[in-house]
Amino acid sequence: MALSMKTAPRKLWRTLSSIKTGVILIILCVIFSAAGTVILQRPMIDPDDMQRAYSPAMLRFLDVTGLTDVFHARWFVALLVLVSLCIIAASVERFPNAWRYFARPYKSPDDIFRRALPTQAQIRIDDEEQGLSAAERALKHVGFHSERIVRTDSFSLFSERHRISEMAVYIVHASLLLIFLGGIVDALYGWRGFLMLTPGTSSNQIEIKTGTTKTIPFSIRCDGTGEETYADGSPKKWWSKLAVVENGREVSRKEIVVNDPLSYHGVRFYQSSFGQTGKLDKLTLDVTPIDEKTGKAQEIALSLNQPVPLDSDTTVELTEFIPDFVVQDGHIYARSNDVVNPAVHMIVTSKKANKAVNVWLPEIQGFAENAASPYIFQPKDLKTGLFTGLQVSHEPGQWSVWAGVVLMAIGLTFVFYVSHVRLWVVPVIDARGHSMLWVGGTANRNRDAFEQKFKDVVAQIQKDLKSKSAEAAEEPKAAAIRG
Amino acid sequence: MARAEIARGRAEAANGTTLVVGVGLSIAFLLFIAFLNVVKNGNLASEANLLYAALVFYAGAGALYLGFGVTGTESYIKFASLSTWAGLIANTGAVAHRWYEAGHPPFASLYEMLLSFVWTLAALTLIAEKRYGVKVIGTVTMPVAIVGVVLMQLLRSDVRPLVPALQSTWLHVHVTLAMLAYAACALSFALAMMFLIQDKMKTETFLAATSIFTVGVYAAILTRFERWGGLNVVAWDADNKQEVFLSRGVRLFVTIPDLGWLMVLVLAAVAAPLALYIFALAKKNDGLIATANRAVFISILLQSLALVFFVLRARDGRYPSLDADGLFATSLAASPFILSALVGGIFANLLYLLLLWRRQDLERLLPGSDDLDRITYKTICIAFPLLTLMIAAGAYWANRAWGSYWNWDPKETWAAITWLVYAAYLHMRITRGMRGRVAAYFAVGGFAVVMFTFFGVTYLLPGLHAYA
Structure with a gap:
């Protein structure tokens, strides 16, 4: 009895450190990873699409077994941990022998x-x-x-x-463990999120993928964003000027582009998208009076809900901006937030006559009373709001990963070529x-x-x-x- | 085109030494035609012309290699080699031209990747021939190169500006390493196959292997089978020379009617030799193997028919779609994977016939099995570090572009699977002393995974790597 107590751990160790176990674990990893690419995965696919793809019973089964999110399932993580243990055991088992070669070379051969x-x-x-x-x-x-x-x-x-070649395999195994370590650290302590900013605003609230919000100890201010395009209109470059504000003080500043992020205290901000908010920034208009006695021709700039006087009696206020309008069943709708087919609604008010006229540009039949307006408006320039979409990530384990990669390159060189x-x-x-x-x-x-x-x-x-x-x-x- | 070359190679091989003269004259004729074009356009060193010259030389080399394979006349090799050199020089010119025009190494689009791939393949062929003495390897690689160049003619070739995510040195590093690694894996596969020939594996086992491969090809194509016997292909926007997208990452498919039934028929035809083989094995009836070989012949004819019909119907035509109203155009360029799969199937079966008819010549000309076993291992020793670095460079790039070094997207996952398979091979080989047949099977299996990663993932699974 005592013997079996003693041999059981020994047996377990033997099994764990054997090459057979290693290869079986590799095969298991291959099978489950492949399953994770064939079965639709929750983090990447819309829930509706998931429901369409599988029958309810099937989906329940897949969810319970974790097959709809293989790479984050507990058993998959357990498998990776087991692989790590196997690598450690196999290395520890074989290391002393190799170390003897390495540390005490056999110099004078006997008969x-x-x-x-x-x-x-x-x-x-x-x-x-x-x-x-x-x-x-x-x-x-x-x-x-x-x-x-x-x-x-x-x-x-x-x-x-x-002589270092004797150690090469252990270098490779150690590098693999470093990479795993980095992955585990990131899985436990890392996070990824999204931050949307318009020029002039700042924020320290990051939307995390899971739907929660994370507050970081400093804010990011956007000082400007823009896009450069090729002649054919396809995007060439997206850029954002960002500043880091900590305790009310600007501590860092950088213009980021795709492939060149801003990094501050381990948090990285990547340029990931860019677009128009569909909100009006500024509309410039040429204004001409119908009756020259009431006022003079001038150029005005309008922002949303800010009345501008045209003469002592008349003011104009921009009340609505629709970036992509469509008229249907007697209503005006916005089709999208892209500035494709914009329309503005202004109200021209005369104080004395106590009269308000709805002016629409362009003139939409049934809504516009442009003819009744004492002024004619000619749009000159339209500036709409831009936003920059920033991917935010915190991966404290990545340095371990890169160290592992470099070490592996060195190790593999020794394994194969030295x-x-x-x-x-x-x-x-x-x-x-x-x-x-x-x-x-x-x-x-x-x-x-x-x-x-x-x-x-x-x-x-x-x-x-x-x-x-x-x-x-x-x-x-x-x-x-x-x- | 490749089919025509192969057919020509066959027909002329029957006349023995006239082949060299025939191929030489064909090359001269094609170059003359090209020259007339050049005189008309006044631009000699354009990329299209260089590529055309490469195609002509590769085709000539392919014909000569095949002629050598069929007749065993060794002098063909020398000429085939010369022709490959000429093709490689023209190809190098095309690559350099492209690089200069685009201002970045040619890896950004499918067209550019094919350009680099064909170049690598031709270079490796010459290296394998000169350094390792594997002379017949051109029989396998040259037809692949020809198919590559022909495919390139169909794809969008104008220098296209890079979208922001692709403007990174790491992308070039990543793709270069991928090309090299995959090419090394391909070479190890070819060597393992040669080992199996030298290791006296039965010819009918090769029959089973090619049949399984072809059945897999048609099964993969038939994943796009649509109700009422149609076959789905991607819609093609001829003006912009690109695929039609319904929304970001979702391609619009059109259904070519009846083509699905034809593919089902051909699937049955390619499954027949496999069924006969299994039957022969169960009944221990060798006579059935001869029938199976005849069935291979019939399946090649039917496969060619499928290819011809596919080319005729998908080349240009307007077809309805299930996802949108109206008719949409498609083009061969929209279906590079179906096209290469069809050509690949025919090609694998032709190689089997080559083995069936010329096994003794092949055995005489190939290096010994021990040498092949060792060279296969050495090739994998080169491929594995390249695979590792490729994955690392990809992870680093992803980290800079998307903020995460590992996303478990299907392409990434399959790259990791490839790495694991070769890691298992190395462990078995180094610590368990795995040699010979088992090692060769492993190398073949590893390459199957590589092919799935390269083609299958893009064709069958969803993911981020849309452009490659």
């Missing part, structure tokens, strides 16, 4: 190791020292730095390159009693390229040995001549 190593060669030498120094020179020639390993009974050479190469050179006596130089090597990846390199190293050592022995053969000859 058993030498026999088992697949990539090796033996070169005939005259004496140990000559062989080792030839190997040293040869290794240097192909770009390997080597060190002499001194043991009580032997000398040998050890050389290696890119291999840990080790070479050993040991002088040995073979079965027939000859002095031999044993050369062996391994690489943790890209083995075929390494085999070629290994052959080059062996050939280089042989070449070096041959030239040395040729020199050695020449020296006595020279001495003999002198003698």
